[in-house]
Amino acid sequence: MNVKKTTIQGPKGKLGVLLPGLGAVATTFITGVEAVRRGIAKPIGSLTQMGTIRLGKRTDNRSPMIRDFVQLAELKDLEFAGWDIFEDDCYDAACKAGVLDRALLDSVKGFLEHIRPMPAVFDSRYVKKLSGTHKKDGKNWWELAEQLMDDIARFKQEKHLDRMVMIWCGSTEVYVEKQPIHETIDAFEAGLKENDPAITPSMVYAYAAVKSRVPYANGAPNLSADIPALIGLARELCVPICGKDFKTGQTLMKTIIAPGLKARLIGLSGWFSTNILGNRDGEVLDDPESFKTKEVSKLSVLETILQPNLYPDLYGDFYHKVRINYYPPRGDNKEGWDNLDIFGWLGYPMQIKVDFLCRDSILAAPIVLDLALFLDFAARANLSGIQEWLSFYFKSPMCAPELYPEHDLFIQLMKLKNNLRHLMGEELITHLGQEYYE
Ligand SMILES: NC(=O)c1ccc[n+]([C@@H]2O[C@H](COP(=O)([O-])OP(=O)(O)OC[C@H]3O[C@@H](n4cnc5c(N)ncnc54)[C@H](O)[C@@H]3O)[C@@H](O)[C@H]2O)c1
Numbered sequence: 001m002n003v004k005k006t007t008i009q010g011p012k013g014k015l016g017v018l019l020p021g022l023g024a025v026a027t028t029f030i031t032g033v034e035a036v037r038r039g040i041a042k043p044i045g046s047l048t049q050m051g052t053i054r055l056g057k058r059t060d061n062r063s064p065m066i067r068d069f070v071q072l073a074e075l076k077d078l079e080f081a082g083w084d085i086f087e088d089d090c091y092d093a094a095c096k097a098g099v100l101d102r103a104l105l106d107s108v109k110g111f112l113e114h115i116r117p118m119p120a121v122f123d124s125r126y127v128k129k130l131s132g133t134h135k136k137d138g139k140n141w142w143e144l145a146e147q148l149m150d151d152i153a154r155f156k157q158e159k160h161l162d163r164m165v166m167i168w169c170g171s172t173e174v175y176v177e178k179q180p181i182h183e184t185i186d187a188f189e190a191g192l193k194e195n196d197p198a199i200t201p202s203m204v205y206a207y208a209a210v211k212s213r214v215p216y217a218n219g220a221p222n223l224s225a226d227i228p229a230l231i232g233l234a235r236e237l238c239v240p241i242c243g244k245d246f247k248t249g250q251t252l253m254k255t256i257i258a259p260g261l262k263a264r265l266i267g268l269s270g271w272f273s274t275n276i277l278g279n280r281d282g283e284v285l286d287d288p289e290s291f292k293t294k295e296v297s298k299l300s301v302l303e304t305i306l307q308p309n310l311y312p313d314l315y316g317d318f319y320h321k322v323r324i325n326y327y328p329p330r331g332d333n334k335e336g337w338d339n340l341d342i343f344g345w346l347g348y349p350m351q352i353k354v355d356f357l358c359r360d361s362i363l364a365a366p367i368v369l370d371l372a373l374f375l376d377f378a379a380r381a382n383l384s385g386i387q388e389w390l391s392f393y394f395k396s397p398m399c400a401p402e403l404y405p406e407h408d409l410f411i412q413l414m415k416l417k418n419n420l421r422h423l424m425g426e427e428l429i430t431h432l433g434q435e436y437y438e
Pocket of ligand 1: 084120123202247280
């Protein structure tokens with residue numbers, strides 16, 4: 001097969017990473033990048049930094065690092081900026097988040113102190129548990145979007161950036177259904193001017209990013225860019241976007257275990273998941289309206305992996321429950337329990353118990369890094385609109401309306417790597433045996 005390589009511009013110059021929300025995830029990400037740059041820690045969990053990709057036949061012995069194969073931006077070329085409703089600089093915010101050791105934070109204190117949040121676009125109707133004062137004033141959403149676009153342009157100029165990306169690391173907003181105002185860009189822009197309540201702050205950031213031709217990823221389950229108006233605008237302006245909700249912790253485990261059960265045709269009668277966590281995210285999710293947004297995102301996973309319509313005897317009637325409990329003593333160190341009631345040969349019941357003592361932001365930080373580098377790569381490859389090949393990173397992957405999202409972690413990884421092979425003009429790997437392959 002003759003495969004053509006896409007023309008992709010090299011990653012010359014600096015890449016700016018814009019982060020709405022400088023909380024636990026964002027500060028763990030920024031601190032981590034700086035620690036890796038200084039050689040005091042390793043970027044564990046990051047596919048772009050530690051992953052390899054097999055090329056050609058197994059006998060070819062070609063498995064370069066992904067970052068060399070596709071020429072990603074280097075860590076030394078990253079610059080950071082963000083917005084938050086609290087004025088804390090990144091050092092203070094990271095200390096309060098309590099994820100990383102004080103000794104590590106102190107070793108990069110000078111660097112972190114210089115990253116101070118810009119005033120946010122915020123409205124407590126959409127995040128009921130938070131009230132901060134460091135926010136912008138504006139007549140309507142439209143004016144606030146313009147202020148964000150000014151911030152973006154200023155960051156680019158001040159840091160002499162070549163390119164930028166934006167990753168939403170802000171809080172989970174209350175549940176909002178898609179409405180007619182989200183359908184077209186004309187309706188959406190009219191809504192920005194009329195301060196329509198169906199527009200949320202994260203949509204204003206997404207709009208400002210896409211309008212500024214800055215690729216956008218959404219790490220929370222809010223709709224944000226996942227509305228036809230912004231998806232259409234991203235395609236029109238040739239801007240890559242992706243989301244929603246970083247796949248970490250319990251859902252990561254779910255998308256690892258469920259494909260295994262299905263592969264062996266083991267039935268499922270119930271899956272009960274509960275968590276305790278005590279960080280600010282946990283506090284925000286204590287509000288039923290923000291939890292609803294998260295719950296919808298977490299529940300969608302099993303249905304699409306297990307395909308009950310195709311396997312009614314195995315998955316036609318399973319009960320799925322997800323709970324999140326705010327429990328301050330745990331801070332960012334979440335504990336997630338899963339009980340799976342499964343059944344095997346002749347319907348005999350069995351159980352699996354999972355107790356995952358995880359660190360949320362430690363699992364999320366490498367995802368932010370990978371998304372920043374891959375979105376920048378996508379922009380340089382002239383890809384636009386929803387980047388389904390980045391579904392690997394999300395609990396609720398965005399996809400075209402006529403498709404269903406792919407949740408199986410292993411299919412997602414294959415899709416990601418085959419997408420890279422395709423763009424670079426390499427043969428796709430089909431895992432067919434030698435006898436079929438040649
Ligand atoms: N493993 C994970 O940690 C994980 C996994 C999946 C999704 N997420 C999501 O990522 C987001 C960040 O998680 P976190 O643990 O860092 O939470 P966090 O509460 O520590 O940080 C979020 C920050 O966003 C700020 N914020 C809220 N609204 C804002 C706005 N409109 N503009 C600017 N800043 C705003 C808050 O003040 C806060 O500092 C949350 O939505 C969370 O649900 C996290």
